[in-house]
Amino acid sequence: MSQPGQSNGPRVYDILARVFRQEAVDTCFALLGDANMSFATRLAEGGCRMIYVRHEHCAVAAAMAFARKSGDVGVATVTCGPGLTQLMTALPAAVRARLPLVVFAGEAPLKSAWYNQGIDQAPFVTATGAAYHSLHLPERMPVAVRDAFLQARHERRPVVVGVPFDLQARVWTGSETLPEPSRAIMPVVSPVPPNPQDVARAAAIVDKARRIVVMAGLGAVDAGAGPACRALAQCCDGLLATTLPARGLFHDDPFSLGIAGGFSPEETRRTFAEADLVIAVGCSLAHHNSDGGKLWPNAQVLQVDLDPLALSQGRVAAQAHIRSDARFGVEALTAAIAQRAADWRSPALAARLARSPFEDISGDIGDGLHDPGAAVAELDRALPADWELVNSSGHCSLPSALPRRGRIGRW
Numbered sequence: 001m002s003q004p005g006q007s008n009g010p011r012v013y014d015i016l017a018r019v020f021r022q023e024a025v026d027t028c029f030a031l032l033g034d035a036n037m038s039f040a041t042r043l044a045e046g047g048c049r050m051i052y053v054r055h056e057h058c059a060v061a062a063a064m065a066f067a068r069k070s071g072d073v074g075v076a077t078v079t080c081g082p083g084l085t086q087l088m089t090a091l092p093a094a095v096r097a098r099l100p101l102v103v104f105a106g107e108a109p110l111k112s113a114w115y116n117q118g119i120d121q122a123p124f125v126t127a128t129g130a131a132y133h134s135l136h137l138p139e140r141m142p143v144a145v146r147d148a149f150l151q152a153r154h155e156r157r158p159v160v161v162g163v164p165f166d167l168q169a170r171v172w173t174g175s176e177t178l179p180e181p182s183r184a185i186m187p188v189v190s191p192v193p194p195n196p197q198d199v200a201r202a203a204a205i206v207d208k209a210r211r212i213v214v215m216a217g218l219g220a221v222d223a224g225a226g227p228a229c230r231a232l233a234q235c236c237d238g239l240l241a242t243t244l245p246a247r248g249l250f251h252d253d254p255f256s257l258g259i260a261g262g263f264s265p266e267e268t269r270r271t272f273a274e275a276d277l278v279i280a281v282g283c284s285l286a287h288h289n290s291d292g293g294k295l296w297p298n299a300q301v302l303q304v305d306l307d308p309l310a311l312s313q314g315r316v317a318a319q320a321h322i323r324s325d326a327r328f329g330v331e332a333l334t335a336a337i338a339q340r341a342a343d344w345r346s347p348a349l350a351a352r353l354a355r356s357p358f359e360d361i362s363g364d365i366g367d368g369l370h371d372p373g374a375a376v377a378e379l380d381r382a383l384p385a386d387w388e389l390v391n392s393s394g395h396c397s398l399p400s401a402l403p404r405r406g407r408i409g410r411w
Contacts, residue, residue, distance in 0.1 A: 013168040017042035029059040033079025035106020035165040056086035080106040081117030095129035101158035109166035130158040139174040149182035194324035203336040209277035212238035219282020223326035237340040254350040263401045275299040282326040285317040304329040372399040
């Protein structure tokens with residue numbers, strides 16, 4: 001791709017693509033423009049699978065799904081100016097979901113006094129809660145990209161790197177020895193066991209409670225705490241529930257209430273209203289999870305989490321805490337309490353839960369129109385259990401959230 005009279009050596013974009021590949025990036029979601037096409041071409045030639053989308057928002061949204069399902073950093077690339085401003089809906093969603101992403105964005109050429117798509121990109125990105133790094137010194141770019149992956153992994157949030165495309169096209173004059181990849185220098189962190197005093201205080205709270213719901217979030221999924229949560233619920237005559245992102249974790253349990261939050265059906269809401277204790281395992285306890293406090297109006301919350309919270313999204317999140325790995329904390333709590341006889345976990349309650357995975361969510365459906373709840377229920381019955389049903393957010397998201405079987409396909 002060299003022009004006549006130019007050196008045939010590697011360009012800066014060659015080195016940048018190699019750094020991404022050294023980070024084990026094998027999938028990138030992309031929409032190309034003049035400020036990222038050379039980088040993306042080299043990334044593809046290096047063996048990375050490029051998935052091309054038709055809107056920059058979709059590139060980051062797809063990278064979010066990749067990060068959530070793979071457990072690895074999601075990667076996307078967009079061009080400069082309007083290409084970057086199209087990310088303003090996806091980035092804050094990724095920040096709130098604590099998803100590690102690295103987005104390679106072009107920047108306007110530094111050599112130009114004026115460029116039609118040139119804007120100050122950093123304020124747009126930092127306003128969403130994501131990080132932005134302008135890379136303007138070619139010799140430092142490989143380390144800066146590696147550090148962006150480190151930051152994304154450590155802080156679990158999106159990091160956008162912006163590189164002017166005239167700098168990308170320069171002949172590389174630095175060392176071709178790449179820095180160690182982020183995985184090689186990330187701390188190896190073992191699961192954290194709970195403090196025995198924390199467990200003892202929590203056990204005393206459980207002993208006093210009569211109606212307990214064990215609610216699991218993505219932290220419980222990541223820690224493999226699903227079986228431990230089932231055992232705790234059985235031990236304390238409790239029921240099970242999940243946050244929306246963890247839906248499906250207990251789909252085959254007769255005492256699962258399904259989703260806890262704004263999407264909870266009426267039977268789930270009626271049952272939660274009876275609870276006097278919610279044990280939140282690996283949950284961020286967001287506003288929607290508790291339906292603004294209306295879902296469990298009579299219950300206090302015991303949170304089991306590596307990073308327990310006093311406040312979450314403007315509300316008091318929990319009244320008691322165990323700071324630990326989700327699985328270790330739940331197992332320790334189960335060992336510290338006495339087995340109860342089944343009372344709340346009755347055959348009658350199991351029958352009610354089995355009959356009401358769907359509520360009347362659609363209202364009156366006119367002739368010749370499909371009931372969205374019934375349509376999703378039929379899909380849930382017909383599709384293989386390890387297939388996933390993907391939908392967008394907004395008005396169409398409620399029906400697809402209700403099938404009891406769950407379409408996460410992760411557990």
